[in-house]
Amino acid sequence: MENTQITLPIVVMREGNWYVASCPQLDIATQGKTEQEVKENMEDLIDEYLNDKDTQKPEKNSELTSLSFIHVKLPS
Numbered sequence: 001m002e003n004t005q006i007t008l009p010i011v012v013m014r015e016g017n018w019y020v021a022s023c024p025q026l027d028i029a030t031q032g033k034t035e036q037e038v039k040e041n042m043e044d045l046i047d048e049y050l051n052d053k054d055t056q057k058p059e060k061n062s063e064l065t066s067l068s069f070i071h072v073k074l075p076s
Helices: 035-051
Strands: 011-015 016-025 029-033
Touching: 011 035, 016 035, 029 035
Parallel strands: none
Antiparallel strands: 011 016, 016 029
């Protein structure tokens, strides 16, 4: 069986004393006390997610086509 490698986007944000990481393509998230910890937690979570036989997986030909940032005004 051939190992296929993909690149997944990860968003990391600080929320109070915690770092929160999410992977929009897989719709999963985790937290950690440091940025390094949350990235390690996300790697573990992605591995568990992809190896769980009962979880629906993204299509192999599904790929990120762009990453955009949108500026919005916050209400006063």
